[in-house]
Amino acid sequence: MSFIIVFMWSFVLWLVLTAGTKGMLWSPEELAAGVIFSSIVAYSTKNIVGEKASRFLNPSKWLGFVVYSVGPLFWGMVKANLDVAYRVITGKIKPGIVRVPVDLENEAQYTILSNSITLTPGTLTIEACPDEKALYVHWINVTEPEPQSSEVIAGSFEKWARRLGK
Amino acid sequence: MIEYMIYTFLAINMIFNLLGSISLHRFPDVYTRLHGATKCTTFGTIFAVLAVVVHALYQLRITNDPKYLQMALHSVVALIALLLTNPTGAHAIAKAAHLSGVKPVKAVIDAYERKLEEGAQ
Numbered sequence: 001m002s003f004i005i006v007f008m009w010s011f012v013l014w015l016v017l018t019a020g021t022k023g024m025l026w027s028p029e030e031l032a033a034g035v036i037f038s039s040i041v042a043y044s045t046k047n048i049v050g051e052k053a054s055r056f057l058n059p060s061k062w063l064g065f066v067v068y069s070v071g072p073l074f075w076g077m078v079k080a081n082l083d084v085a086y087r088v089i090t091g092k093i094k095p096g097i098v099r100v101p102v103d104l105e106n107e108a109q110y111t112i113l114s115n116s117i118t119l120t121p122g123t124l125t126i127e128a129c130p131d132e133k134a135l136y137v138h139w140i141n142v143t144e145p146e147p148q149s150s151e152v153i154a155g156s157f158e159k160w161a162r163r164l165g166k
Numbered sequence: 167m168i169e170y171m172i173y174t175f176l177a178i179n180m181i182f183n184l185l186g187s188i189s190l191h192r193f194p195d196v197y198t199r200l201h202g203a204t205k206c207t208t209f210g211t212i213f214a215v216l217a218v219v220v221h222a223l224y225q226l227r228i229t230n231d232p233k234y235l236q237m238a239l240h241s242v243v244a245l246i247a248l249l250l251t252n253p254t255g256a257h258a259i260a261k262a263a264h265l266s267g268v269k270p271v272k273a274v275i276d277a278y279e280r281k282l283e284e285g286a287q
Contacts (some may be wrong), residue, residue: 016243020236036271063245071248081182081209088202094274095198118253121205124197125253126260126278136278138197138260138270146275 002049007042016037025144033156061164068160075156076120084121087140096142097126100135100153109165110135123153170225175217180211195271196263204256208248215245 013033018026026034055061087093104110107130114125114135124138137153144152151158189202222238225231270276 013243015237019239020232020234035221077209077212081206083187084189084201084206085182087244088185088192090208091192093193093198093272095270095272096271097278098275099278099281112256113251115253118257119205119249120210121201121209124200124260126264129281136281138201140198140201142275 003042003046005047006045007038007055010038010041011035011140012040055166064160064164068164072156073116073119076116076157080120080122084140085120092141094141095138097136097138098142098144098147098153100137100147102133102135102158104130104133104158104162104165106165109161112165113157113161116161117153171218172221175213176218178215179210179213182206182213186210193220196268197270198259200256200260204252208252212245215241249272 011034014037018030021030041102101112102110104113110128110130116130117123117135118125119135122140125135127136128137129136139153147153149158157163181208186202186206187205188216189206190199193199193202194249216281218241219238222241226234269279
């Protein structure tokens with residue numbers, strides 16, 4: 001199962017990277033080389049990619065990722081970037097590392113949430129602790145030293161991470 | 167018209183990359199500098215890539231030359247790779263800095279330090 005998924009994604013990436021080299025579409029030689037290289041990649045990673053890899057085949061999840069990254073994530077980055085720009089110019093900072101309790105189940109959800117938090121400026125995930133269900137976040141302007149939920153830091157990201165990482 | 171759109175994207179890119187560089191100079195310690203240096207530049211780079219994509223698609227429509235399609239697609243792949251690796255790298259640097267004993271300057275609270283101390287006892 002994981003072989004097919006890795007093969008498919010590597011082949012898609014190959015098609016994207018080779019589009020337009022000779023005419024608009026792909027030549028047969030390119031397609032053949034793509035099949036060979038994708039097979040090598042898929043074979044060599046078949047023990048690394050876990051059993052839950054079938055979730056990468058779910059089209060509603062692809063759509064979810066696209067909507068999430070152009071919607072809430074991009075808007076969060078715009079707001080946070082303007083905030084950090086203000087702090088860079090005025091130099092008004094109040095940094096600190098806070099513990100943020102989160103309610104997530106698996107590692108994919110932790111990865112999505114902590115990457116989203118790190119990608120929005122002003123917050124930087126230092127450590128994710130799935131055993132105590134908490135993230136340690138360096139925050140450039142601490143308004144609440146002991147937040148009770150990730151709402152103050154990440155807004156709606158936690159809800160999205162829970163849905164996308166299932 | 168398209169030119170002005172490209173210029174706007176490039177201007178936004180330049181402003182945020184400049185702010186990222188200034189933040190390296192102004193902020194006091196490694197964590198706050200990481201905020202400026204990694205995040206502002208990522209945001210700027212998104213707009214640089216947008217400018218490239220708009221230019222390439224426009225040229226593709228005029229000249230119908232496939233090399234512009236390649237240009238647009240490669241920039242998008244580079245952007246996705248950047249968006250995935252940038253937060254991971256920033257997180258790794260911050261965690262390594264904390265574990266090797268660099269304290270956040272002027273911090274009002276350091277919950278991670280407290281956790282590490284509790285773990286050591």
